Every structure is written in C-alpha cells, then in structure tokens.
Amino acid sequence: MALSPRLEIRQGQSLVITPQLQQAIKLLQLSNLELDAFVDGELERNPLLSREDAEADTADRGSDDAPEVEPGFTPDDQPGGAAEADMDVRHDDIYVDASPGDRATGDAGEATAPGADAGAMTDWSKASKGGSFETDGEDFAAGLSRDKTLHEHLRDQLAMLGLTGPDFTIASVLIDAVDEGGYLRADLLEVAERLGCDPQRACIVLGRLQGFDPTGVFARDVRECLALQLRERDRLDPAMQALLDNLDLLARRDLSGLRRVCGVDEEDVREMIAEVRALTPRPGAAFGSEPVQGVTPDVFVREDGLGLWKVELNADTLPKLLVDRRYHARVSGAARSDAEKTFVSDCFAQANWLVKSLDQRARTILKVSSEIVRQQDAFLALGVEHLRPLNLKTVADAIGMHESTVSRVTSNKYMATQRGVFELKFFFTSSIAATDGGEAYSAEAIRHRIRVMIDSELDNRDGVLSDDRIVEILKETGVDIARRTVAKYREAMRIPSSVERRRLAQAAF
Structure with a gap:
C-alpha cells in the first residue's frame, strides 16, 4: 500500500x-x-x-x-x-x-453609573475615619466593652513583672506562642536557639511566666497544666503526681489500677479524682476570642396549612x-x-x-433541595428515626441531572427546617437491610436508635448494653446489622465501650 x-x-x-x-x-x-x-x-x-x-x-x-x-x-x-x-x-x-x-x-x-458626579453624593460627615467628637466617644465606649483577650491579659502582667533586656524578649516570644486555651505551642529549645540565648535562661523565664493568672497558663500539656493548678492549692503530693502521670488510667476509669500506682485506698482515689475534675484543663478559654460564625442556611423549608412542605431560597x-x-x-x-x-x-x-x-445556580439549588424534601418528608414530619436511605443517583435521576452536579450543589449548603439546620449532605445516608426483606433502614436512623438505647441504660433492667446485646435488640425489631457495624457507629458518635461505661457507672456511685 x-x-x-x-x-x-x-x-x-x-x-x-x-x-x-x-x-x-x-x-x-x-x-x-x-x-x-x-x-x-x-x-x-x-x-x-x-x-x-x-x-x-x-x-x-x-x-x-x-x-x-x-x-x-x-x-x-x-x-x-x-x-x-x-x-x-x-x-x-x-x-x-x-x-x-x-x-x-x-x-x-x-x-x-461610574463616572457620575460623585461630589453630589458625598457625605462629608463620614469622610474621615477619625469621625467627630460624638463618634469618637462611641468608639471609645465600644473599646471598653470589648472582652480582653488572653494575650492582652498576659502582656499586662508582663509589664508589671519588671523584666528587661533578653528576659523581656524571651517572655514576649513565649506569650505569642500561647494558644487560645492557654497552652504553650512552641518548643523551648527551638525558641532559645532562635533567640540565641541559653536554654536554661529560657526555662527560668518560662517558670516565672507559669505563675501568671490564670493558673495553668503556659503549660505544655494537660498533665503540666493540672500540676500547676494543684501546686498552687498545695495539693501536689506524690500520690497526686502519680495520678497525673497515669491520666490514661483515669480516662479509662480504671480505679483498681489507680489505687495500685498511687498507693492509696479506694476512698482516697475517689477524692483525688474529684479534685482533678474541679480543675480547668483550658485556663485561657475564659478570655475573649474571635466570635464563632454561625451557619447561614441557603434554603428554608416550611409547612403550609395544607400539610405540604414549601421550599424557599434564602434571599440574603x-x-x-x-x-x-x-x-x-x-x-x-x-x-x-x-x-x-x-x-x-x-x-x-x-x-x-x-x-x-x-441565576442558574439559584435555580439548581432550589431544584435539588425540593427533591430532597420530597424524598425525606417523613423525617421532616416524624423525626430522625424515619430518615430514608438516599443517594446522589436517586436525586439525580429524579430531577434529570448528573450525580456530580448534585454532589456539587449539596456541598457547603444548609437547609433550615423545623427540626434544625442541616447540611444537604446530611440527608444522604447509606441503607441497612431489613431482616424480613422489607424496606431498608437509614444508617443515620440506626445510629440514632443506638444512641437512644445507650442513653437509657440506667433505666434498663439489663444494665449496660454490650455491642452484641444491641445487635440482638435491633434484629428483634427487624434490622439486619453486624456487630462490627454497631461498634463503628458507636465509635463515630464517641460513645465509650460497654466496659468503660460500666466503670463510669460504678464511679458515679
């Protein structure tokens, strides 16, 4: 060819x-x-x-x-x-x-229109950021009403401490390294190396700063923070120090292990635990910080007089x-x-x-939200136990869009309902099969049922429920679920195991 x-x-x-x-x-x-x-x-x-x-x-x-x-x-x-x-x-x-x-x-x-006569619209009373005498007074009052931050509080104490020269520089750097909780988030050796000073000198300055108010500030971990507070109360004896060195046992409520390492009886251990619980693990949290931004819903869902759900976009x-x-x-x-x-x-x-x-973005959000409300109307009317299994493909096929489009629309968007404000992705949950082959259950609804059962353990004659017992109860109600799934849901909700819950119940009495 x-x-x-x-x-x-x-x-x-x-x-x-x-x-x-x-x-x-x-x-x-x-x-x-x-x-x-x-x-x-x-x-x-x-x-x-x-x-x-x-x-x-x-x-x-x-x-x-x-x-x-x-x-x-x-x-x-x-x-x-x-x-x-x-x-x-x-x-x-x-x-x-x-x-x-x-x-x-x-x-x-x-x-x-740009290019118009701007002079005719100028408000000369607001031309200067300095403002008038009246506005200056308002700004001064607003400054007085503002909560003092932790760093400002620490710098005020530093000014009264009387440090000069290198010690003042070291203290200023350490104050800048304190987080909102009051913990020192900088390595002391790295600070000393960066400033070109003796590490022992930096350690001495840190010791003086750890005497600042609130007690426990400038600690490098939780153990040191609690130790500073106990030392101020003159309660840091060897037994209490042993308890602080074994906080993992305290977290697991292992009273027998604490008695062994502290060398005290059960009554003393309970008194020591009560003293530790009265301490403040985040001493800097009491001071002013940046306000938390609330969630602004993108969609409102309301029930009209006819029992139907009305979906509206948030115009703001x-x-x-x-x-x-x-x-x-x-x-x-x-x-x-x-x-x-x-x-x-x-x-x-x-x-x-x-x-x-x-314009098209707003219409797409409204269209997807309306379909979600149509699919999850039982949740809006009856609660989380009636949340249905739902995936992106179901919504995409119903409204004639691709799954990737629905996924983008539901990201970082929130819906305000009579049951609270939820992210749109909250309504998409996996399904759990029923034992009798009937309608599947939503994973979120099953998590809610597990939490309700654990919260009501004290009123239950069976006492603390193990994961196996929770599986048996769910299967009796028609939910086909495995033990490892129950354990995964429980851990995701940060609920301790049955052994730890039993120790917690014993410690409460």
Whole structure:
C-alpha cells in the first residue's frame, strides 16, 4: 500500500470546558460566604457590574439615570416550566447551551453609573475615619466593652513583672506562642536557639511566666497544666503526681489500677479524682476570642396549612448583581482603539455570563433541595428515626441531572427546617437491610436508635448494653446489622465501650 498525503474530513462530538463553563461549575460548590467573596472580586475587576441597592431602588426607581436591566431570578420562583428550558440536564455541562449574550439578567434596581458626579453624593460627615467628637466617644465606649483577650491579659502582667533586656524578649516570644486555651505551642529549645540565648535562661523565664493568672497558663500539656493548678492549692503530693502521670488510667476509669500506682485506698482515689475534675484543663478559654460564625442556611423549608412542605431560597445569601447597560453604551461609544473595544466587550460578556450563572445556580439549588424534601418528608414530619436511605443517583435521576452536579450543589449548603439546620449532605445516608426483606433502614436512623438505647441504660433492667446485646435488640425489631457495624457507629458518635461505661457507672456511685 502506497503512502501518500491526503485530506480527510471527520465528524465527532466532544465536550469543551470553556473558562465560562468552569466558572459556572465552580459557583455550584461554593458556600454563601465563598460566593460573596468571589462576587466582591468580580465587582472590583469588572466596572460594568454593580450590586443592587434595595433602598436606592425603592427611592429612585423612576430616575432616568437608572441602568437598563432586565428582571432576573427571584427566590419565589419554583423549579419547572419555562425557567428550566435553558438548563442542560446531563453531566457537568449544565450551562453548556448558555453563552455570553446580549440579555443581562438580574434583579431590577438602580446602580450608580461610574463616572457620575460623585461630589453630589458625598457625605462629608463620614469622610474621615477619625469621625467627630460624638463618634469618637462611641468608639471609645465600644473599646471598653470589648472582652480582653488572653494575650492582652498576659502582656499586662508582663509589664508589671519588671523584666528587661533578653528576659523581656524571651517572655514576649513565649506569650505569642500561647494558644487560645492557654497552652504553650512552641518548643523551648527551638525558641532559645532562635533567640540565641541559653536554654536554661529560657526555662527560668518560662517558670516565672507559669505563675501568671490564670493558673495553668503556659503549660505544655494537660498533665503540666493540672500540676500547676494543684501546686498552687498545695495539693501536689506524690500520690497526686502519680495520678497525673497515669491520666490514661483515669480516662479509662480504671480505679483498681489507680489505687495500685498511687498507693492509696479506694476512698482516697475517689477524692483525688474529684479534685482533678474541679480543675480547668483550658485556663485561657475564659478570655475573649474571635466570635464563632454561625451557619447561614441557603434554603428554608416550611409547612403550609395544607400539610405540604414549601421550599424557599434564602434571599440574603443570593448576590444581587446588575449589569449597567447605560454605562456600557457610554464607554463603548467612547472607545477608540481595538484594545479598548475588546476590553469593554469582554467585560460586558463576562458580566452577562456571571449574572446568568448566578441565576442558574439559584435555580439548581432550589431544584435539588425540593427533591430532597420530597424524598425525606417523613423525617421532616416524624423525626430522625424515619430518615430514608438516599443517594446522589436517586436525586439525580429524579430531577434529570448528573450525580456530580448534585454532589456539587449539596456541598457547603444548609437547609433550615423545623427540626434544625442541616447540611444537604446530611440527608444522604447509606441503607441497612431489613431482616424480613422489607424496606431498608437509614444508617443515620440506626445510629440514632443506638444512641437512644445507650442513653437509657440506667433505666434498663439489663444494665449496660454490650455491642452484641444491641445487635440482638435491633434484629428483634427487624434490622439486619453486624456487630462490627454497631461498634463503628458507636465509635463515630464517641460513645465509650460497654466496659468503660460500666466503670463510669460504678464511679458515679
């Protein structure tokens, strides 16, 4: 066969992941905080994007300077109908048929056009961060009402200690290495080597710092923390020191082992354990720290008067973006070079695409959440014992999407129900077969039943239940489960074994 160059035409199909499509897929798995940060970055990069100002929208809706926008998605829209027509339903390309176009979607409202007269809108009373005399007084009062942090408390004591020169430097470095619980999280030898000082000198400085309030601060482990507190109470005798050296026996409630290593009788051991329990294992926890951020739900589920469940998106977590068409028309008409025209065109296309991607993201979350509520309506009405086994494929097949899309939607998203706030992934649990071949049980429901049985052990005539006994009780109620599965669930819930629970019950009496 002769070899010669020739031309061939082939036809095929392939999925091309464009940067816009990658962005749309990324938006699906972002939490509301991550999404807000992403939108802030896009607002800085794209001059054609702006946030909707609800107050300005109400006051100036009829103004001629308002940007020309089209109404977009609102949380009251329900999945289905024409709104779902432009959503692809297979694999990851749920936005494959959408592209940057001329239509800008977004909630109707007003955005201040860049280049407008900013002087007319300037509030000179707030131009300086220093504020007026009144605002200075408010800031001073707010500073006084703030809780003092542990590091501030330690530095105040350091100032009164009177250390100078290298000792003051060593103490400052050690204070910086204290965590929120009051423990020293730095190796003393490494600190001495880094500062070029004698390790013995660093040890002496640490000994002086360990006398600071609260007692137990600057400890390097739990044993040392408890020892510092007991030494202050003049209770660190040899027997108590032996108990601190064998905290593993105390954790296992091994009273006989503690009696042996401490050389005391059972009554003395119980008194020593009571003294240790009265101590503070985290002395720095009483001081102010960064406030814990609460979970903001993305979806609300409410029951209407007809016994049905209504699913709504949380409007506060949805970024409200507008595309300023009037400003686009102004700057595009003023563009002269090809680079300027390309920049304006790209910004307009990216703005349109981002607004539409956010619209599709909201609709996808609502669609997936509605199907989860439909599948788990028994849990919402009756409780965790009625949670059904559910996997991603079941939800994906029901709503016509791919499993990977559902997985991204359920990541870092939360649903507020009458039974609490749950991550969407909470509703996806594995199944445990029934002994009679009937409907399978949810693994989460079985974990709940195991916890209920263990919590009610004191009221049970059988006393402390072993894993084998729990298996027998579950099989009597129709649950086909293995002993190792019960042990795995118990350990995941941080419930001690039956031996440790029996020792704990004996110690309580």
